[in-house]
Amino acid sequence: MIVADHVTFQYADSSDPALKDISLKIGDRDFIGITGTSGAGKSTLAMALNGVIPHEFKGDFYGSVKIDGMDTVEHQVEDFCRKVGEVFQDIDSQMVASVVEDEILFGLENFGVSHEEIGARLEKALDDLGIAELRTREISSLSGGQKQKVAIAAILALEPQILVLDEPTGELDPESSREIFGLLRKLNEEKGITIVIVEQKIKLLCEYVKRLVVLDKGSLVFDDVPGEVITHIDMFKTLGINVPPVAELSHLLRLDGLWNGGITLTVTEAEKMVREVLHDPV
Amino acid sequence: MNLLNYVPGNSFLHRLNPITKLAAAFLYGIACILCDSIWMELAFIVLMIAICAAAGLGTRALRLTRNLLILGLFMFVLQLFFVRTGEALVTIGHFVLITTGGLTSALLLSLRVVATMLPLMLLFAITPMNDLCNALVKKAHLPYRYAFIITTAFRFVPLFSTEFHEIQDAQKARGVDFETKNILRKMQLVAPLCVPLLVSSLEKVNSSAISAEMRGFHLRSRQSGYKEYPFTGSDLLVFVLLLALVAFSAVFL
Ligand SMILES: Nc1ncnc2c1ncn2[C@@H]1O[C@H](COP(=O)(O)OP(=O)(O)O)[C@@H](O)[C@H]1O
Ligand SMILES: [Mg+2]
Numbered sequence: 001m002i003v004a005d006h007v008t009f010q011y012a013d014s015s016d017p018a019l020k021d022i023s024l025k026i027g028d029r030d031f032i033g034i035t036g037t038s039g040a041g042k043s044t045l046a047m048a049l050n051g052v053i054p055h056e057f058k059g060d061f062y063g064s065v066k067i068d069g070m071d072t073v074e075h076q077v078e079d080f081c082r083k084v085g086e087v088f089q090d091i092d093s094q095m096v097a098s099v100v101e102d103e104i105l106f107g108l109e110n111f112g113v114s115h116e117e118i119g120a121r122l123e124k125a126l127d128d129l130g131i132a133e134l135r136t137r138e139i140s141s142l143s144g145g146q147k148q149k150v151a152i153a154a155i156l157a158l159e160p161q162i163l164v165l166d167e168p169t170g171e172l173d174p175e176s177s178r179e180i181f182g183l184l185r186k187l188n189e190e191k192g193i194t195i196v197i198v199e200q201k202i203k204l205l206c207e208y209v210k211r212l213v214v215l216d217k218g219s220l221v222f223d224d225v226p227g228e229v230i231t232h233i234d235m236f237k238t239l240g241i242n243v244p245p246v247a248e249l250s251h252l253l254r255l256d257g258l259w260n261g262g263i264t265l266t267v268t269e270a271e272k273m274v275r276e277v278l279h280d281p282v
Numbered sequence: 283m284n285l286l287n288y289v290p291g292n293s294f295l296h297r298l299n300p301i302t303k304l305a306a307a308f309l310y311g312i313a314c315i316l317c318d319s320i321w322m323e324l325a326f327i328v329l330m331i332a333i334c335a336a337a338g339l340g341t342r343a344l345r346l347t348r349n350l351l352i353l354g355l356f357m358f359v360l361q362l363f364f365v366r367t368g369e370a371l372v373t374i375g376h377f378v379l380i381t382t383g384g385l386t387s388a389l390l391l392s393l394r395v396v397a398t399m400l401p402l403m404l405l406f407a408i409t410p411m412n413d414l415c416n417a418l419v420k421k422a423h424l425p426y427r428y429a430f431i432i433t434t435a436f437r438f439v440p441l442f443s444t445e446f447h448e449i450q451d452a453q454k455a456r457g458v459d460f461e462t463k464n465i466l467r468k469m470q471l472v473a474p475l476c477v478p479l480l481v482s483s484l485e486k487v488n489s490s491a492i493s494a495e496m497r498g499f500h501l502r503s504r505q506s507g508y509k510e511y512p513f514t515g516s517d518l519l520v521f522v523l524l525l526a527l528v529a530f531s532a533v534f535l
Contacts, residue, residue: 110498
């Protein structure tokens with residue numbers, strides 16, 4: 001469990017805080033999405049959740065982040081970096097090895113997982129992400145989606161309770177993005193791993209996450225179930241966050257009093273809505 | 283294509299211990315340096331290509347040889363005009379341009395450069411950097427920190443070149459013409475790109491360090507490595523053969 005309490009953080013060479021008074025509770029088995037425009041502070045928040053901030057970045061840190069009761073400022077990174085694993089935004093530079101299996105072994109070796117256990121952990125991590133056949137491949141030869149899975153496997157092998165991912169689908173096509181979300185849901189449901197995902201794709205977030213946090217200029221503006229957050233379409237538009245056109249359509253129909261159902265997120269849902277509005281059943 | 287990347291495979295060369303490969307490449311190079319015969323240098327080059335061909339790396343060896351020959355040609359030209367021993371071969375009026383001594387020493391030097399460099403370059407084709415460093419940490423007690431720096435440097439070279447091309451493309455999109463043949467003009471265009479490249483490189487190195495740190499980098503010790511790199515009979519055989527080759531080259535060639 002992570003509890004962020006009135007967290008404010010300002011990078012050393014910056015004139016404005018990147019996070020302003022953020023309070024957030026992340027419970028066991030949660031599946032939380034964090035969204036917001038570029039520069040809203042999503043990466044900064046993600047890094048504050050596992051102590052990378054303030055340990056690895058200089059700046060002024062106020063408030064507290066507690067991981068299972070341990071204050072991140074008072075403890076060393078290695079005390080909690082296995083509990084809260086993070087896949088960072090820049091996928092290439094976080095890799096430490098050139099071959100897939102070496103990448104996954106790296107953390108296992110460092111944390112002194114016994115050599116009897118290490119092979120099994122490696123294979124399990126590969127299997128969990130369905131990349132067993134990539135084991136001996138060069139990372140540089142992999143596709144974006146495959147690299148992303150390798151990065152996740154490398155963290156997953158360390159058996160974290162909480163997995164933080166910073167825009168893992170940022171450079172992926174819609175199909176691979178969905179695949180990643182599907183994998184995360186599986187990890188969440190079957191292994192009980194808490195997932196915190198930074199993501200710009202509202203539609204995927206609404207479909208998969210249990211809770212959606214919206215940041216704007218370092219402040220937390222929403223923290224609720226996606227179905228509730230998405231009803232504030234006007235707010236999204238003022239913040240400059242893209243919402244699916246079908247969601248906007250249902251929103252406009254609601255404003256006009258023509259529709260009193262929920263916000264639609266898929267074309268199929270929207271079609272149903274439009275037919276209902278037009279009294280034109282299939 | 284990158285001529286220094288690893289070529290996956292399971293040939294007799296691939297299966298050797300990484301340390302054996304490194305030592306063998308150096309010993310072969312030493313043998314070439316000790317050798318003073320043009321024909322034997324040629325033989326060394328051909329032998330190296332043949333060994334690689336037998337391991338399925340023929341094309342890589344040939345392409346590397348071709349590239350090294352270009353370097354060799356440069357050395358050849360320099361040496362040709364600098365060494366002035368022996369008899370006059372080409373004269374312009376009273377001025378002796380090329381001598382027999384110049385020609386032989388230029389040929390020998392350039393072939394020697396090619397023969398010496400070839401095995402070292404081919405080392406990369408048969409050895410994943412990670413394995414080499416891990417083996418050096420385990421067997422040669424190289425501090426892991428250094429091993430990590432070496433592997434990281436190698437990994438980052440292609441990343442930087444992608445980065446450079448991305449920045450260049452962004453500039454092209456703004457109408458900067460990089461296709462110019464004029465070297466001075468080209469340098470003028472490329473120089474300003476170095477700053478953003480340096481900044482983003484430093485950022486990449488920093489985030490790489492953080493990622494390593496978050497996965498327990500500084501807890502690592504020499505015993506941490508999971509993979510073992512045992513020496514086998516074939517490693518011993520290779521050592522013996524190459525030491526013999528060096529001795530032979532030192533005494534007879
Ligand atoms: N290392 C840094 N040093 C100084 N300022 C930074 C650094 N990283 C991010 N920032 C600034 O902090 C703010 C939030 O950045 P970030 O958390 O990366 O946003 P997001 O991930 O939502 O795009 C931005 O204004 C950005 O310029
Ligand atoms: Mg970000």
